[in-house]
Amino acid sequence: MTRSPENAKAEAQYLEIGFAHGEPVSIDGEQMEPVALLSRLNEIGGEHGIGRVDLVENRFVGMKSRGVYETPGVTILQAAIAR
DSSP: OOOOGGGSOSSOOOOOEEEETTEEEEETTEEOOHHHHHHHHHHHHHHTTOOEEEEEEEOTTSOEEEEEEEOHHHHHHHHHHHO
């Protein structure tokens, strides 16, 4: 889903994400259904190398677990909500 940072676009892309009642409803003024909105954010974030997470954790039962996840759209939404 995501490009490596070395192969990602070098120029920044700014987005305006519209919210209604706490839910994302538009990108750059274009109203979108939730699945379409997240799919579009996945495309945009993937092009810029956003949202790749490599996680190592200690589980309660005493074992280590490692997972690599790609969540470009959700990463963008988290940043937008935090503002």
